[in-house]
Amino acid sequence: xxxxxxxxxxxxxxxxxxxxxxxxxxxxxxxxxxxxxxxxxxxxxxxxxxxxxxxxxxxxxxxx
Amino acid sequence: xxxxxxxxxxxxxxxxxxxxxxxxxxxxxxxxxxxxxxxxxxxxxxxxxxxxxxxxxxxxxxxxxxxxxxxxxxxxxxxxxxxxxxxxxxxxxxxxxxxxxxxxxxxxxxxxxxxxxxxxxxxxxxxxxxxxxxxxxxxxxxxxxxxxxxxxxxxxx
Numbered sequence: 001x002x003x004x005x006x007x008x009x010x011x012x013x014x015x016x017x018x019x020x021x022x023x024x025x026x027x028x029x030x031x032x033x034x035x036x037x038x039x040x041x042x043x044x045x046x047x048x049x050x051x052x053x054x055x056x057x058x059x060x061x062x063x064x
Numbered sequence: 065x066x067x068x069x070x071x072x073x074x075x076x077x078x079x080x081x082x083x084x085x086x087x088x089x090x091x092x093x094x095x096x097x098x099x100x101x102x103x104x105x106x107x108x109x110x111x112x113x114x115x116x117x118x119x120x121x122x123x124x125x126x127x128x129x130x131x132x133x134x135x136x137x138x139x140x141x142x143x144x145x146x147x148x149x150x151x152x153x154x155x156x157x158x159x160x161x162x163x164x165x166x167x168x169x170x171x172x173x174x175x176x177x178x179x180x181x182x183x184x185x186x187x188x189x190x191x192x193x194x195x196x197x198x199x200x201x202x203x204x205x206x207x208x209x210x211x212x213x214x215x216x217x218x219x220x221x
Contacts, residue, residue, distance in 0.1 A: 006145075006146070007144040007190070008190065009145065009190060009193070011189060014145070014189075014190070014193040017141065018138075018196070018197065018200065021134045021138055022134070022204065024130060024133075024134050025131065025134040025208070028126060028134075029127060029130070029211050
């Protein structure tokens with residue numbers, strides 16, 4: 001019997017979690033060596049968050 | 065956890081050892097190109113069916129674990145947020161596209177079907193995010209499978 005799972009996340013939490021997981025995968029796939037991967041992961045995560053929040057602010061005037 | 069040299073090792077493994085040509089030319093023109101191409105294709109399919117398996121077969125352990133965990137986490141979270149898992153009876157073009165993206169997770173698609181006992185709820189933002197998580201997991205796994213295929217062909221990965 002599989003128990004139903006449920007998560008309650010805010011918009012920002014969901015976006016951050018998405019950015020975190022995708023950045024980890026990108027780091028592993030596109031770079032070799034731990035240092036290069038960590039650098040790429042941080043860079044990708046920051047860009048995801050920055051662009052996500054930026055687009056959110058840009059769409060604010062059209063939200064209502 | 066470092067697997068820096070394994071891609072090159074995989075390239076060497078697909079190169080025949082009894083070739084009379086120089087190592088450089090042997091790397092580009094293997095004696096059994098169809099066999100190594102079929103092997104690379106099988107590795108790509110394995111990577112699609114089980115996320116990370118394509119890399120694990122080439123002893124790229126870091127990438128294998130990374131793919132398995134990230135794709136697995138995206139699917140688990142997507143189902144937990146009650147995202148829409150598309151089926152083959154999608155109807156419109158977006159439904160078909162969503163089905164193809166979801167099917168990209170390979171065997172995890174069926175695991176997600178089993179986990180999704182309550183069904184989807186896209187009336188709320190969470191469910192909408194969950195749908196994106198599931199689709200992104202599929203596309204990411206397809207990317208990883210393609211990466212494993214290219215590495216098996218001897219391309220620098």
